[in-house]
Amino acid sequence: MSRSLAKRPIPQGRGHALGALIASEFKATQTSPHLQKAILRSLHRPLSVLLTNLSAHLLPLISSPAFQHAPAPTVQSPNPNPTQVHAIAIATFVGELLETFDELELGTDADPRGDRLKPIREGLVSLINRVIGPLFATIRNEVMPLLEALETPIPLNGTKATAGGKAPMHHPSIVSLQAIIPIYAKAVARYTASTAAHATLATFLISIVWRGLVALAHRPPLPASPPASPGLIPVAVKKSRGSTTPPVTPPASRFNIKLPPSRPPSPPPQVVPATAAADARALYDLLTLFPLPKGDKEAARLAQEVVNDAFEGLKALPPLLDAVHGLSSSKVESEQQLNAVARELEILATEVPLLIALPVVLQAPVNGVSSNISVGNMISLSETQYRKECLSGFGRAEECSTTVALRVLDALGTNNNVHPVVARWLEMEIAEALEQTN
Known part of the structure; x- marks a missing residue:
């Protein structure tokens, strides 16, 4: 463990450099199928050794308490700890290399008579998932309870809403998410620098959007606020029925008393809870801060489509809520x-x-x-x-x-x-x- 951290993390771009070398050798033999097969055979051993070495370096990192029990990023501590930095660097390197695999369509054929790189590809993908899976789980565990709490409306607690009063106050969960989602979005962008991690990204986004939809759709509507009670007339200015005796003029010394300020103190601010529609709009704006999956492959396009559908559903929820509650x-x-x-x-x-x-x-x-x-x-x-x-x-x-x-x-x-x-x-x-x- 200490030896793994003694070395510097793998610099970003090294996976692209290795992939570019493989691609140049592969493309140089496009006119000769026999040479291409020879190039593919020559890749098996070095790529197998690379996979073994990366696994050996990664295992002590992801097994350490500094990785397994690390808290989610916070405003005070937004950056990963050194152990996480090393693990993320390995995952980024592997993701960059897999981009070359995708470009050349290597390791996609299950036929043993093909390039026989499928086990290596699957091993590389597994390395990425072993790193980013726990990182995503930590963030998900922080976000999910806040999303579930959106189902419970803010109690009025005796305050009344006025059209010209204070701006609507968002649900406490929205307020909490407004503080942490920008931090999480930057962290997730770092975890998913390569497209190989975008399947995990899509699963994460779909799960949190769905949880938000379920909570907001099932939030009980707030009852209409009762009209404000009319102000009471001060007793000092009430006229006494049946008495016509003029008041006795007070002595001049009475007027030396310090008068109160001409302007009475302002009443406490009135809390206007935001509607479910307003909270849904705020949630949509927050979740769109996360990076979205991308890629040209069929699996990547499918992930994009599913995530886009999820966000379209969240975007369409506020107008529906407004229409129903205004019926x-x-x-x-x-x-x-x-x-x-x-x-x-x-x-x-x-x-x-x-x-x-x-x-x-x-x-x-x-x-x-x-x-x-x-x-x-x-x-x-x-x-x-x-x-x-x-x-x-x-x-x-x-x-x-x-x-x-x-x-x-x-x-x-x-x-x-x-x-x-x-x-x-x-x-x-x-x-x-x-x-x-x-």
């Missing part, structure tokens, strides 16, 4: 209006996963009061079981969406506490889903 009964006085509102909600929910949009639309207010109905209870499951079975991730939610929607629609037929637009919107969503599957 009034006057907008749906006729069947035509009901269809129009349902169609508007369907359009707003286009990019939002159905099982994320469902608890939001269920909050549509009836007679000015938003309902807080559990989807799990509507389909005869506990909320915990429902989330475990159906809301574990984007993929699982998509698999369960039509089945859950049909069962909720059936349950809505006997529930008069839910806005009628919910059933009409669900009918449209189910019809579209069934049409896409046919």
Whole structure:
């Protein structure tokens, strides 16, 4: 361990230099397949030795408490410790080398009659994952509880909201994330300097976006604030009924008393909790600070597409929340209006996963009061079981969406506490889903 740290970390760019050397030898023999095969055979031993040496250097680093139990970056300590620096340098070197593997399509053929570099490629990828996996896990463990806490609204605690008062106060989790996400984003950019690490990056981003969507979609709406009580008339200026005797003029000495300041002290600031939509917008702005996966290979393009879909869902959530919470009964006085509102909600929910949009639309207010109905209870499951079975991730939610929607629609037929637009919107969503599957 001490010998590993006694050496300087591998400088950035060394993997690219080695890859460029391999590429130059490989491309120089493009016109001769036999020479190319000879070059590939000559790579096996040095690359195997390199993999063995890198593993030997990395093992004591990632086994040390300084790596395994290192805290996540903080504002006071944003940089990795020396042990982490050495491990990250090895992972970066390997990632740079793998970029050449990708460029030349080396190690992608499982056929033993091919270049036979697939075991080496897999070994190199494993080295990267052994480094960045624990680093990502540390950050995820810090972020996840904050995202889960977004589901709990800020209590009003007797304060009242005024239109001309203080700007809305974001959820405490958003305030905490605003302090640490920029630090985490820089750390993650360092961990994922090579595209070989972008599969892990995609998994990380998808997991935190999903957790934020679930929390914000299930946040109970805040009750409407009661009107402020009228100010009481001071007793000193009240007139006494039935008394006509003029007041006695006080002596002049009475006027020598120090008068209070002409301007009364300002009242304490009024706290206006931010809406779920405002917190969702803030969360989207924060999470987009993280680097996004990139690359030209099919796997990289698939990762980009999935991550982009996740962020589009988070970006589309605030307009849906605003539309649902701003819904009034006057907008749906006729069947035509009901269809129009349902169609508007369907359009707003286009990019939002159905099982994320469902608890939001269920909050549509009836007679000015938003309902807080559990989807799990509507389909005869506990909320915990429902989330475990159906809301574990984007993929699982998509698999369960039509089945859950049909069962909720059936349950809505006997529930008069839910806005009628919910059933009409669900009918449209189910019809579209069934049409896409046919």
